[in-house]
Amino acid sequence: MADTVQEFVFNLTFPFSRTLGSTLSTFSSALAQGQIIGVRTGGRVIAPPLEYDPDTAADSGTDWVCVGPKGTVSSWTWVPEPTNLHPLDHAFGFAFITLDGADTPMIHVVDAGSESAMSAGMRVEARFKDPADCVGRIDDIIAFVPASDPSPSEGAGEPFEAPAENEITEMDAFCDLQYVDNASPTTLMWAKALMEGRLIGQKCPQCARTIVGPRGMCSVCAIELDESHIVEVPGRGVVSNFTVVTPTPYPGQTETEPFARCSILLDGADAVIAQQEILEVPVSELRVGIHVEVVWAPENERSAADIDNRSRGSGGDIIVGWRTTGEPDEPADRYLDRMM
Amino acid sequence: MAPSENDIAIVGFAQLPPERRTNLTESDLVLRSTREVIAQVGIDKSEIGFTVSGSCDYLSGQGFSFVQNTDAYGMVPAINESHVEMDGAWAMYEAYVRLLQGDIDIAMAVGVGKNSNSDPSTLFTVEFDPYYLTPLGTDTWTLAALQARALIDSGKATERDFAEVVVRNRANAKSNPFAQVKGDYSVDELLAADYVRNPLRRHDLPPTTDQAAAVILARGKRAYDLCERPAWITGIDHRIEAHLPTVRKDITTSVSTRLAAEAAGAGKGPIDVAEIHAPFSFQELILRESLGLDGSTEVNPSGGALAAHSVMTVGLIRVGEAANQIIKNGKNRALAHTTSGPCLQQNLVCVLEGDQ
Numbered sequence: 134m135a136d137t138v139q140e141f142v143f144n145l146t147f148p149f150s151r152t153l154g155s156t157l158s159t160f161s162s163a164l165a166q167g168q169i170i171g172v173r174t175g176g177r178v179i180a181p182p183l184e185y186d187p188d189t190a191a192d193s194g195t196d197w198v199c200v201g202p203k204g205t206v207s208s209w210t211w212v213p214e215p216t217n218l219h220p221l222d223h224a225f226g227f228a229f230i231t232l233d234g235a236d237t238p239m240i241h242v243v244d245a246g247s248e249s250a251m252s253a254g255m256r257v258e259a260r261f262k263d264p265a266d267c268v269g270r271i272d273d274i275i276a277f278v279p280a281s282d283p284s285p286s287e288g289a290g291e292p293f294e295a296p297a298e299n300e301i302t303e304m305d306a307f308c309d310l311q312y313v314d315n316a317s318p319t320t321l322m323w324a325k326a327l328m329e330g331r332l333i334g335q336k337c338p339q340c341a342r343t344i345v346g347p348r349g350m351c352s353v354c355a356i357e358l359d360e361s362h363i364v365e366v367p368g369r370g371v372v373s374n375f376t377v378v379t380p381t382p383y384p385g386q387t388e389t390e391p392f393a394r395c396s397i398l399l400d401g402a403d404a405v406i407a408q409q410e411i412l413e414v415p416v417s418e419l420r421v422g423i424h425v426e427v428v429w430a431p432e433n434e435r436s437a438a439d440i441d442n443r444s445r446g447s448g449g450d451i452i453v454g455w456r457t458t459g460e461p462d463e464p465a466d467r468y469l470d471r472m473m
Numbered sequence: 474m475a476p477s478e479n480d481i482a483i484v485g486f487a488q489l490p491p492e493r494r495t496n497l498t499e500s501d502l503v504l505r506s507t508r509e510v511i512a513q514v515g516i517d518k519s520e521i522g523f524t525v526s527g528s529c530d531y532l533s534g535q536g537f538s539f540v541q542n543t544d545a546y547g548m549v550p551a552i553n554e555s556h557v558e559m560d561g562a563w564a565m566y567e568a569y570v571r572l573l574q575g576d577i578d579i580a581m582a583v584g585v586g587k588n589s590n591s592d593p594s595t596l597f598t599v600e601f602d603p604y605y606l607t608p609l610g611t612d613t614w615t616l617a618a619l620q621a622r623a624l625i626d627s628g629k630a631t632e633r634d635f636a637e638v639v640v641r642n643r644a645n646a647k648s649n650p651f652a653q654v655k656g657d658y659s660v661d662e663l664l665a666a667d668y669v670r671n672p673l674r675r676h677d678l679p680p681t682t683d684q685a686a687a688v689i690l691a692r693g694k695r696a697y698d699l700c701e702r703p704a705w706i707t708g709i710d711h712r713i714e715a716h717l718p719t720v721r722k723d724i725t726t727s728v729s730t731r732l733a734a735e736a737a738g739a740g741k742g743p744i745d746v747a748e749i750h751a752p753f754s755f756q757e758l759i760l761r762e763s764l765g766l767d768g769s770t771e772v773n774p775s776g777g778a779l780a781a782h783s784v785m786t787v788g789l790i791r792v793g794e795a796a797n798q799i800i801k802n803g804k805n806r807a808l809a810h811t812t813s814g815p816c817l818q819q820n821l822v823c824v825l826e827g828d829q
């Protein structure tokens with residue numbers, strides 16, 4: 134039998150489109166053309182621009198100013214080992230860079246070659262992506278690099294004429310975070326029992342309720358439950374609730390047809406086992422009160438890989454689903470006010 | 474003092490031992506910390522009129538993780554409950570405000586953070602400006618380092634000063650049973666380490682900690698039923714600065730901390746003990762100055778945030794440690810501080826006083 138899994142790697146990845154609003158649309162549309170801009174507000178030029186004056190919260194307006202592409206480093210640090218989220222795959226600096234024509238610095242990457250090249254006061258200039266690849270996002274600037282000529286940027290500080298309509302009004306973002314969770318003692322007990330073809334719960338010594346699957350606590354009494362409170366529960370019960378999900382397409386969605394997820398109250402239990410699939414019953418014929426029994430995956434096909442802390446009560450790949458027993462339905466109103 | 478019915482006190486505080494990596498879930502941690510504080514003040518959970526927690530879905534990597542955590546309160550019959558996606562110190566602030574409404578006498582605030590599931594060098598990129606910072610992978614260590622470099626270049630502090638903060642906090646932590654990082658170190662041995670983000674070394678960064686903590690607050694005379702010497706909250710305030718550190722006029726000082734301390738009445742009398750939440754060593758130097766603390770105040774006898782740093786719990790622990798200075802140590806006036814956001818963006822100051 135396969136071992137229960139001790140650690141679970143979970144990648145939180147999703148695409149995201151952000152609308153930019155008028156200020157950032159102006160900035161992004163200019164940036165995609167290779168022009169960095171700021172906004173003059175409250176007597177100073179803020180670059181990159183914000184929608185509001187941070188001192189007064191007043192609308193920062195549309196007094197756009199061309200800034201850069203050269204600037205001066207005011208503070209800096211060094212990243213010796215970049216992460217997967219950093220834009221460069223070799224050691225680089227981050228810096229506060231006050232672009233020519235601006236009064237506030239921007240935070241950006243400095244590709245300086247070595248840490249010893251970094252200093253306050255160093256002159257740097259923006260290195261853009263190929264114009265065809267520019268989308269108006271801050272990383273259209275690959276990095277700032279030491280300026281070949283420290284003289285002031287041409288045109289910096291001059292007004293920027295924004296087009297009547299901005300070309301870029303949205304920004305694509307992508308979240309990519311990794312988590313490594315470890316199985317709690319309660320999760321391990323549940324996974325082990327499932328692998329052995331057993332369903333277990335924990336019986337609270339205070340209120341005598343049986344909670345399936347085990348939670349490590351009684352969520353009525355707020356007391357800790359452990360291995361000594363484990364009880365076996367039968368693989369038979371009654372559908373106490375269900376919902377029909379009409380799948381909308383999104384990245385990672387594999388379902389295409391409406392499907393149901395059911396709560397099942399196992400015989401002798403007080404809390405339902407949720408998110409279960411009833412086999413061979415059309416969605417339109419599902420109802421509260423149906424008697425069902427568990428269908429296990431064959432022993433050699435069981436895997437506890439999906440039995441993690443977040444899938445509390447889920448059967449993963451070990452429970453294939455539940456099939457009707459053919460017994461007459463129970464009255465539906467018997468299943469009101471059930472705990473999760 | 475004879476408390477008025479609108480005086481609110483902290484009457485109990487429990488924290489779990491900090492761990493680098495627990496195998497318990499956040500719900501388990503909430504259960505253990507709340508059970509402990511409830512037992513400490515000797516009430517039944519049904520006497521709690523309001524329960525509020527601080528935790529973060531991004532830390533646990535699970536949407537609505539706080540809903541699962543409420544199992545630990547015993548929610549049948551239904552209870553009055555709330556949640557903030559911030560440190561438990563802000564949950565405590567909400568509990569305080571809730572008690573001021575005057576219809577309940579006891580509230581509980583919880584902070585929980587299982588930080589070991591995620592990677593601090595990447596996770597906090599999603600906390601920052603999504604247009605100008607997140608696409609660059611700008612991480613929390615980088616932003617702190619940029620602030621630290623500015624502090625050095627201003628002439629206010631050196632890397633040696635940073636290391637001295639670490640040496641003192643780790644030494645203080647030796648007498649704190651709830652410290653994860655503690656011991657005797659020398660400044661020179663610390664300064665021999667490599668930079669993680671120049672000018673910051675590993676010791677300047679917060680440790681990664683799994684932990685939970687809980688406090689119980691009580692209103693008016695009810696406080697004396699639960700605690701011999703309540704820690705009265707005589708002032709509390711929370712101020713926020715611009716989210717982009719680059720548009721602040723001077724990041725070598727903390728305007729929001731100064732304003733919060735003034736509004737909380739920190740300067741109205743001497744402060745015996747201050748528990749300061751400085752995630753990065755050098756930030757303690759900025760905060761001491763912005764809080765207006767002088768040499769007469771004992772700072773971070775617990776070892777502070779460098780001794781254990783469970784994001785979402787660490788601020789509430791500052792409040793609890795400060796309260797315990799009054800409840801258990803007989804001190805008269807204590808200050809608790811907590812921060813959130815890049816480069817000390819948000820700051821909360823709470824002044825606690827015992828009966829004289």
Ligand SMILES: [Zn+2]
Binds near residue numbers: 337338341342351355
């Ligand atoms: Zn119970």
